[in-house]
Amino acid sequence: MTRTPRHITSPERRARLALRHRLAPGTRAATPEAVAASLVALHGTDPATVYLTVGARLADSSSTVPETARALYEDRTLLRMHGMRHTVFVFPAELTAVVHASTGLAVAARERAALLKDMAKAGAPDAAWLKEVEGALLTALARRGQATAAELAVDEPRLREQFVYAAGKNYEGVHTVSTRLLKVLGVEGKVVRGRPLGGWTSSQLRWAVAPEHPELDVVEAQSTLLHHWLAACGPATEADLKWWTGWRVTDVRRALTTIGAEPVTLDEGPGYVAAGDLAPLAGPAEPWAALLPALDPTAMGWQGRDWYLAPELRPALFDGSGNVGPTVWWDGRVVGGWAQRPDGEIVWRTLDREGVGREAETAIGAAAERLRGWVGTTRVTPRFRTPVERELAG
Incomplete structure (x- = not known):
């Protein structure tokens, strides 16, 4: 007898999000490692996002910077590496082998082939030459422990050589x-990002073996x-899963079958939850507010976002490439955007047509003060800027 799939409403999805992503006050985490485990992956393209994502979910936000730095650079319990959709993420150390095998290997093969093709078109040295340079780079990096590309080029001068990319095209470059x-070695799992040259917002990162x-x-x-992602972010549609992983749809469907994912229906159509995750989930006892950074994994977690982000808000909150700004x-629900002014003040604006009411404004204001309390005098500017963030920051 075929069982009718359980329907999970958008309000229930939002309740799951609040609890599992540690956004409701009573669910906040004690450590950055616990935050990363709850989200599976933290977006790492913009280094500041990692800290802001963690800080929004720590019970003691004042410990955000030292504790996140400890996890990243001392204990190495969190690692920054390329992952899904060829994007840089920060993963719990115990998931790095999983990410490398499930996603990195296929991307790495394409990246190395593309590099050799581009070098050949430019008349640059061949694969044997590149292999020699690669060996010298890894030897120098192992000796130094951590190093920038410029420092490695002192040990291996051939790293400084240049070649023209897409000659004659309007996007030609050197x-x-x-x-x-280094990008290829990163997706191949041979090198990872190390400590920044500057503070926690610096995008100048060293490399390490x-x-x-x-x-x-x-x-x-x-x-x-x-399985990890569905447990943290389910329910989700097949389109969400294909988008988040970057896999072929056949890979997604095979994995869903293997893990015994449970079919459900959503307001958007068919979806899935992890095996054994069909029981109704009560929402947080009280409404909650949060200021999440650009590229936060909750805001960027699904391809279909209408259940938490009204379509009319997107032009103001996303850049032209689909990167979400501070929300x-x-x-x-996403109800607006925020920014930091040059004097450090955290400013925000609601964009929801229906308004949010006095209770919401009070809670959002408290979240802004909480954020400013631990960010202090550090100036945070998102790498991918959006219309509302630019206007508020100005």
């Missing part, structure tokens, strides 16, 4: 061997990663 090679990890079966790794949340 690439340095070190830039492209990647920790050893076991080589996993690709199919098994894909199933493991999908203001009230009780599971």
Whole structure:
């Protein structure tokens, strides 16, 4: 007898989000590692986003900077590396082998082939030459512990060599061997990002040799990663899963079958939750407010976002490439945006046509003060700027 899939409403999805992403006050975490485990991956393209994502979810936000730096650079319990959709993320260390096998290997093969093709078109040296340079780079990096591309080029001068990319095209440019090679080695899991040259908002990061990890079966790794994500972010549609992982739809469907994902229906149509996750989930006892950073993994977690983000708000809150800026949340919905002014003041604006009411404004104001309290005098400017953030920051 075929069982009718349970329907999970948008309000219930928002309740799950609040509890599982540690956004309701009573669910906040004690450590950055707990935050990362709850979200599976923290967006790492903009280094400041990692800290702001953690700070929004820590019970003691005053410890955000030292504790996140400890996890990233001392204990190495969190690692910054390329992952889904060829994007830089910060993962719990125990998931790095899973991400590498499930996603990184396929991307790495494409990246190395593209580099060799571009070098050949430009008349640059061949694959054997590149292999020699790669070996010298890894040897120098192991000796130094951590280093910038410029420091590595002192040990291996061939890293400074340049070649023209897309000659004759309107996007023609000049690439340095070190830039492209380090990117390839990153997706191959041979190197990872290390400490920044400056403070916690600095995007100038050193490189380090990647920790050893076991080589996993690709199919098994894909199933493991999908289970982690569904447990943290489910329910989700097949389109959400394909978008978030960057996999082929056949890989997504196979992994769903392997992990015994439960079919459900959503307001948007068919969806899935992790096995055993069908029981109704009560929402937080009281409404909650949060100021989440640009590229926060909650705001960027699904391809279909209408259940928490009204379509009419998107032009103001996203840049032209689909990157979300800083967002203001009230009780599971995005209701506006925020920014930091040059004097450090955190300013915000609601964009919801229906308004948010006095209770929401009070809670959002408290979240802004909480954020300013631990950010202090540090100036945070998102790498990908959006219309509302630019206007408020001005």
